[in-house]
Amino acid sequence: MFDITSADSIIKFAKKLKGQTLRLACGEEIEKHGYKGKGNFGQILEKFYFGYEPNSDSEPDFKEAGIELKSTPLKTLKNGEYRSKERLVLNIINYLEVHQEDFENSSFWKKNAHLLLVFYLHDKDIEILDYLIKLVDAWQYPSEDLKIIKHDWESINQKIKDGKAHELSEGDTFYLGACTKGSTALKSYRNQPFNKAKAKQRAYSLKQGYVNHIIANIAQEETAVYGKIIERPEILEQVRTIEEIVILKFHPFYGKSAEQIEQELGLQLNQNAKSYFANLTNAILGLELGQKIEEFEKADIQVKTIRLKENNIPKEDISFPTFEYRELIETDWEDSDFKNILESKFFFVFYQFEGKNLILRKVKFWNMPYxxxxxxxxxxxxxxxxxxxxxxxxxxxxxxxxxxxxxxxxxxxxxxxxxxxxxxxxxxxxxxxxxxxxxxxxxxxxxxxxxxxxxxxxxxx
Incomplete structure (x- = not known):
């Protein structure tokens, strides 16, 4: 077994799960598990492998070692790489208490500072006991991520203090979200301290993009395709937010044409290429052409370049991915792709036509109001x-x-x-x-x- 007071011992025991299924790892006893519902993989894992009763305590699962256990599904891409199937849901936000906390002594930080992650391959065609466990490891937040997560937590808390818990959205923040938790029924609404309006129950969650970053680290996948805006964590102490860092990089180019920006940055781009504006954005941010923006990928930020006509109306409406008709009617609003998109954080880059020239007017981080x-x-x-x-x-x-x-x-x-x-x-x-x-x-x-x-x-x- 393992020593419940030792993080190393718990992690070593957990890593024996890699390449196994719950059925193989836990033996015959597991057949009587009796767990039903969305989270039953995690509940079975807790009871039959680690030997403790599933609970919703505010303490970490292994409180003596300060470790919280989380299991979450994976999907496989065509190139064989793994990606998260969904965001990683952490603990429920207690609206009535969290406004009295600061980050360092918060229930969120006490529970989630040190995570033990078990990633399994989801397959709707097989029994849950036969899901293959692909990755197992511990995760602690790197200092540059932690600064952004702390700021995210404070933003969520401020909205609750402002009496706007019912207006919380995942688009409010970067890496740490406030996702809805529970059905659409009235029973999943909660009181909030500074407004009589009931607020949908929400939980802290790591955004899907951030979970993908964790997966890439654990799987030791090549990350050369990513470029960082914030190379040095101390920048976040000089400038309060990542938004300000990004916007300041664009300021010197306001009022200049795309061609002028190209010249100033020493570029020669194909203006007819689909990637033209993405490449220009990368160059302004100091990244190599073709690189993905690491901070934007972690935060699931949708970058949209908008070309405005002279009357300030965009040349085109903004499209989102096509939907499957069958999936559309089988999914409720809370779990719908459309709601997820609307709750995203966007980064808009606005160019305006002056004759044939496109002039950079402004950039803006935005998420849709409730x-x-x-x-x-x-x-x-x-x-x-x-x-x-x-x-x-x-x-x-x-x-x-x-x-x-x-x-x-x-x-x-x-x-x-x-x-x-x-x-x-x-x-x-x-x-x-x-x-x-x-x-x-x-x-x-x-x-x-x-x-x-x-x-x-x-x-x-």
Whole structure:
């Protein structure tokens, strides 16, 4: 077994799990586990391998050694590398108490300062006891990450102190998020101390991008494709936030054309290439062309380059990835891809046309306000209803153009749905055949942010 007072002993015992399944590691006794629900892999692991009863104590799982055990699923990419299937959920945020804490003595830090991570390969086609455990190791936060995580924790706490626990969003922060925890039912809402409005129960979580960073470290994957904005942690002490560091790098180029910026940075880029603006952004940030921005990847930040017309309206609406119709109606709002996107943190780079030249106007970190997320939710509700009822096509014109019931730009201030496909034959399967046409597949569609919304609520604010 292991010594419960020794971190090294616990970690060494845990590492024996690598390459095994719960069934192999725990023996016949495990067949009687009886655990049901989303977190049962972790519960089985705790009881049948480490020998303690699963609990929701505020102390770490191995309190004598100060170690918290977490298990989380992996997926495999086509190149064989592992990636996190989801964010890593930590402890529940107690709105009524956390506002009295500071970071160093917080329940979050006491519980999560030293993590023992067990990553297993998720496979929906096999029993949970046969999931293969691929990576096992301890994790403590590097100093530059810890500074950002501390600032994230303080940002979450400040929102609770401001009576806005019900407006918390994962887009508020960088590496440490406040994710929803529990069903959409009223029973998962909680009182908050400085506002009578009930707040959805939330938990601290490490964002999926940050978990991928941990996985790459444990698996010792090549990280040369990443470039750091913050090479020296002490920079974070001179300048309060990562946002300020990034924005200051762009300031000297405000009012200059893309071509001028290229010249000043000694670049010769292909202006017709899809990667043109990404390369320009990298160069401004002091990174090599083609490198991923490590801090942005860890924080799941979505970088969007926007080209504005002379009237300040973006040349195009902003598209998101296409959705699968079947998945759309089988997923509730809280777990939907659309909500996850809307709760992301974005980094906008705004260029404006002056004749044929594109002038850098400003950059901005942004996440959607709570009230706008609720407004955009109406678009999601509408399309789920449309697809579920099999009432997609309203009419087919004489020219063969299909008019749909999907939410239009004129019907919602924030968002709309329209095609995002190579052509009409580029389709996804429908869960229910369309009643008017009998189609069982339909052209790929996605959610879009309205250009007018981007102008009014992001660029001009």
């Amino acid at each position: 009230s706008d997320i609720i407004e955009a939710k109406n678009v999601w509700v509408e399309i789920v209803k449309t697809v579920s009822n099999g009432k997609i096509v309203k009419e087919v014109t004489k020219k063969g153009v299909r008019k749909t019931y999907f939410p239009k730009k004129t019907e919602n201030r924030v968002s709309h749905v329209r095609p995002h496909a190579k052509n009409a034959a580029d389709t996804h399967e429908l869960p229910i055949a369309d009643k008017l046409t009998g189609l069982t597949e339909y052209t790929k569609h996605c959610f879009w942010l309205n250009a007018s919304y981007v102008k009014d609520e992001i660029y001009l604010k």
